Amino acid sequence: MWTIARRELFSLLLSPLAWVVLALMQAVLAWFFMLGLDYYLYQRSALPILPEQQGFTFIVVHTLFDRAGVLLLLIAPLLSMRLISEERRQQRLALLLTAPLSNTQIVLGKYLGLLGFFSLLSLLLSLMPLSLLAGGSPDWGHLAAALLGFWCLAAAATAVGLYFSAISPHPALAAIGSFGVLLMLWLLDWSGAGVGVVGALSLYQHYQGLLSGVINSADLSYFFSLTGIFLILSAGQLRRLVNP
Amino acid sequence: MSDILLVAEQLYRHYGRVSAVQELSFSLARGQILGLLGPNGAGKSTTLRMLAGLLVPSAGRVWLLGEDLQQAPPRLRAALGYLPEQPPLYPELRVAEYLAFCARLRGLRGAAVAAAVARVCEQCGLSTVVQRVIGQLSRGYQQRVGIAQAIIHEPAVVILDEPTVGLDPVQIQEIRNLITALSARHALILSTHILPEAQALCSQVLIIKAGRAVLSETRAGLAARLHTDSLLLGLRRPPPLALLQAVPGVSAVAWLDAQRLRVQHRPDAHLAETLVAAAVAGDWGLFELIPEQRSLEHIFVALAGDDTLPGAD
Numbered sequence: 001m002w003t004i005a006r007r008e009l010f011s012l013l014l015s016p017l018a019w020v021v022l023a024l025m026q027a028v029l030a031w032f033f034m035l036g037l038d039y040y041l042y043q044r045s046a047l048p049i050l051p052e053q054q055g056f057t058f059i060v061v062h063t064l065f066d067r068a069g070v071l072l073l074l075i076a077p078l079l080s081m082r083l084i085s086e087e088r089r090q091q092r093l094a095l096l097l098t099a100p101l102s103n104t105q106i107v108l109g110k111y112l113g114l115l116g117f118f119s120l121l122s123l124l125l126s127l128m129p130l131s132l133l134a135g136g137s138p139d140w141g142h143l144a145a146a147l148l149g150f151w152c153l154a155a156a157a158t159a160v161g162l163y164f165s166a167i168s169p170h171p172a173l174a175a176i177g178s179f180g181v182l183l184m185l186w187l188l189d190w191s192g193a194g195v196g197v198v199g200a201l202s203l204y205q206h207y208q209g210l211l212s213g214v215i216n217s218a219d220l221s222y223f224f225s226l227t228g229i230f231l232i233l234s235a236g237q238l239r240r241l242v243n244p
Numbered sequence: 245m246s247d248i249l250l251v252a253e254q255l256y257r258h259y260g261r262v263s264a265v266q267e268l269s270f271s272l273a274r275g276q277i278l279g280l281l282g283p284n285g286a287g288k289s290t291t292l293r294m295l296a297g298l299l300v301p302s303a304g305r306v307w308l309l310g311e312d313l314q315q316a317p318p319r320l321r322a323a324l325g326y327l328p329e330q331p332p333l334y335p336e337l338r339v340a341e342y343l344a345f346c347a348r349l350r351g352l353r354g355a356a357v358a359a360a361v362a363r364v365c366e367q368c369g370l371s372t373v374v375q376r377v378i379g380q381l382s383r384g385y386q387q388r389v390g391i392a393q394a395i396i397h398e399p400a401v402v403i404l405d406e407p408t409v410g411l412d413p414v415q416i417q418e419i420r421n422l423i424t425a426l427s428a429r430h431a432l433i434l435s436t437h438i439l440p441e442a443q444a445l446c447s448q449v450l451i452i453k454a455g456r457a458v459l460s461e462t463r464a465g466l467a468a469r470l471h472t473d474s475l476l477l478g479l480r481r482p483p484p485l486a487l488l489q490a491v492p493g494v495s496a497v498a499w500l501d502a503q504r505l506r507v508q509h510r511p512d513a514h515l516a517e518t519l520v521a522a523a524v525a526g527d528w529g530l531f532e533l534i535p536e537q538r539s540l541e542h543i544f545v546a547l548a549g550d551d552t553l554p555g556a557d
Binding site for chain 1: 259293296297298299300318319320321322324325326328329330332333334336337341345346348349350351393
């Protein structure tokens with residue numbers, strides 16, 4: 001399992017795609033970070049009574065991670081699309097399936113490999129707000145919650161991407177499929193009313209919960225279940241590939 | 245029984261309403277090289293995929309080391325090495341990295357990994373390219389890396405799907421030598437659509453047509469079946485036909501062109517010797533003498549009893 005994960009991460013870091021994604025993501029988010037900072041400075045000059053710490057973390061971090069979440073919806077399908085479908089196309093799946101490993105181990109290996117990459121991305125992302133340490137101290141709890149939220153979102157998006165990669169014979173098809181599902185879950189509750197089933201299923205709602213600095217078990221279990229369901233489906237799909 | 249490593253028992257595989265493999269049974273013992281021979285689309289790859297556990301048979305069973313491959317836990321697969329038609333390579337990795345990955349994937353750990361990589365590099369002649377990136381290697385070397393991957397964990401059974409396809413003659417010879425060397429330590433099963441290859445490599449040949457086994461023969465048995473009772477004879481100064489027909493053992497002679505003839509003879513006659521002696525004595529200018537062999541197509545036709553040639557080369 002760890003062998004597969006390590007190889008996956010290693011190959012990803014050897015591919016230009018990963019570095020381009022990292023670079024673009026950093027560049028775009030740096031811009032958003034600057035805009036957020038600018039907005040905060042403007043706010044502060046207008047409303048000087050805001051408690052310093054709260055205002056700065058709330059505005060800058062919230063804006064940054066909110067935009068990062070949207071970008072993640074775009075890049076997660078791109079990075080996950082090849083996980084299994086490319087192996088199938090190159091007849092490399094045979095290598096994994098003939099190894100003395102269970103389907104669950106193969107799926108988890110693939111999953112953890114990409115999740116490792118997203119963890120790296122999360123760390124890079126958190127460097128930006130940390131740079132503000134030079135001028136003040138952030139609300140650590142809030143920052144940690146937002147980071148956890150981003151990581152959970154990445155974990156869920158990777159699982160969805162992995163499943164679509166397992167069912168699609170072509171990577172492009174997998175990317176379109178997982179992007180469609182993620183976008184649908186994201187936009188499900190765009191109005192923000194957040195009531196009933198629609199609210200409960202909304203990716204955006206649960207992400208916002210963590211971004212606002214509240215670590216809520218309902219939000220965490222949502223991401224956990226979403227991840228779990230798609231990982232189980234992926235393992236089942238591997239079984240179907242062997243017995244069509 | 246102890247030396248039978250792999251048994252295929254009444255294998256069937258259907259794809260929808262098409263049946264790719266029907267009623268296929270055979271067994272493989274240690275030290276054997278079993279060749280699955282048949283035209284493209286005969287069901288060779290399907291069969292090998294079933295043996296490797298990559299495809300569940302519609303009916304029938306595969307027994308590996310006495311255990312049912314479908315029911316047994318995944319760890320049984322450590323006894324299998326499989327090379328698909330296209331070697332399962334990661335072009336971005338170096339040969340050593342890739343082989344170490346394969347070794348760990350098959351459950352080797354620690355110092356055993358490096359030792360296994362060194363061993364297969366030696367066995368497969370990869371020592372000069374260990375630090376090269378796989379994507380930049382030639383097709384022949386990539387194929388060797390593919391074989392190295394299949395034997396890195398010293399499996400009891402090695403399954404090779406068309407191991408020499410797409411290689412040039414020198415590379416083909418190298419791969420064949422490698423396969424022959426491997427048979428000392430492993431039981432091998434390979435597929436091919438080239439008759440001479442099966443003859444050159446395999447101790448046992450199973451001929452498959454349209455998913456069914458039509459013939460199972462040892463190497464010697466196959467050679468006997470390929471043997472025909474005719475010779476091709478090339479003479480610069482051919483004598484009259486009557487003179488040739490008078491040679492003892494000859495049953496019929498026919499002209500192919502001005503200098504070539506086909507000579508039919510009785511099965512027990514050792515005609516080549518007699519003909520050479522006669523040609524020298526009569527100064528016929530012998531320049532060619534070829535015992536005729538049946539082609540794969542002829543065998544198919546003879547065995548299947550129909551006159552439609554299978555679409556093979």
